[in-house]
Amino acid sequence: MLIVYPDYYKEFSCVAGACEDTCCAGWEIVIDAQSLKKYHESKTFRKRLLRDIKWRKGTFRQCKDGRCAFLREDGLCEMYRQMGADSLCKTCRTYPRHIEEFENVREYTLSVSCPYVARLLLNRQTPVTFLEEEREMTKSECYESFDYFLYGSLLDARTEMIRILQNRELRIEERLLLVLGIAHDIERRYRQNRLGETTEVLERAKKESSLYTVRKCLEQWSGASRRRYAIAKKHFERLCELERLREDWDQVLIDTQMLLYVQGANAYRSLQQEFREWTKAQAPWLDIQIEQLAVYFISTYFAGAVYDGRIYGKVDTMVAYLALIYEICVARWLKNEKMLEQEDVIEVVYRFSREIEHSDENLEQMECALWWRLSELTE
């Protein structure tokens, strides 16, 4: 089997007790059937296991403050201490690793919902690369009706998209609009049974004329301040409608709404302009962080379109994630008396990811919504 992973994958190691926002609190940890059986049959640590597992639900009990009942005051896991690393359930053993499976290919990523991973990715200057290795696997799943042709086209498109996203000679907005255009054109061809034209689509995206079109769109878009305000406000309202995983996320949403949208379109436009100028002078690293995140979302989710055909949806959602994170950062900058550190962005990103990427319901809602109609951007 072919194993694919980003070049920083092996640098991860959990900082456990030293973690500023442990993953063992704030959400219910679901125990896999095998581990549940093991806990049920365990002779050691029996009293605690019986008491601190919700057996019917198959989750660990949470204390009033939302911490896992096995999490000690010092941030270490009591079950790990008493029963060893092998005792951990699949969720605890795997997190923050994320696995996507395709026929004979397994892709690993690290979720940016872990502060350590977010820091690893967002503090890095150089473009991320992806490594591959062949491994013997005892168990390989067989996927009925796996669409190899679509999968191959998606991989070609993903490689080209990552190349564009990492082209620092272009502005980040240009790169995002170019990849949005590629996804749009490939999905249209897929629906019209013309997927064989994928190479043409990718070749066309490399031409100067595509860049020229993108620049013209962005120029018009930057002049359409009322429309930009209305769309940003509407998008943020959608984010607020999603399921909440942690109560303290509410404050982030309320702050952003109050600081950015209450005073209307003109105030919003000046604020965005001021922030953009400030980042150019004081925080040029922000564009690199956006690039790293864009590559993270595309590499994690795009090939999954082989199962649902939502080719445009994957990229559309990625741009929506970035735009929403950006908005929260603008609000954070304003709240911090017009200051934003790399650490602020890291915090926004890991908290955003916890809310969205760890709720199947939220992920589905984000992906099913149409965020950017290309016609709306190019009107």
Ligand code: SF4
């Ligand atoms: S969030 Fe990451 S660093 Fe923190 S305890 Fe969990 S895995 Fe470890």
